[in-house]
Amino acid sequence: MHFYRDIPYRFSKISNIYSMSNQNIKNHPMKRLLTVKEAAIYIGRSVPAVRELIWAGKLPIIRPDRRISLDINDLDRWIEQHKTTYTY
Numbered sequence: 802m803h804f805y806r807d808i809p810y811r812f813s814k815i816s817n818i819y820s821m822s823n824q825n826i827k828n829h830p831m832k833r834l835l836t837v838k839e840a841a842i843y844i845g846r847s848v849p850a851v852r853e854l855i856w857a858g859k860l861p862i863i864r865p866d867r868r869i870s871l872d873i874n875d876l877d878r879w880i881e882q883h884k885t886t887y888t889y
Contacts, residue, residue, distance in 0.1 A: 832871040834863060844876055854879075 835843060840860075841851045843861060852861040855869065863870040 818835070833873055835873055835876070837869055837871065840876055842870040844880060
């Protein structure tokens, strides 16, 4: 895949994931477990970067079988822990 040709696809995936968080929970429950690829899109990192975070023990995973899943609540917690403000 060429990066620039893939941009429309990437934006459609991002909008799909963000729309999950905006859905009415009573009518359409939000997806709680994400694949590594979906998690990478959600936190704005590459798939290899997310894998590095997993291997370094910085992101907990759910692995009931061979597939790796990440809890969206853990991703939100990771984002909150890494927020900072810029000071001069």
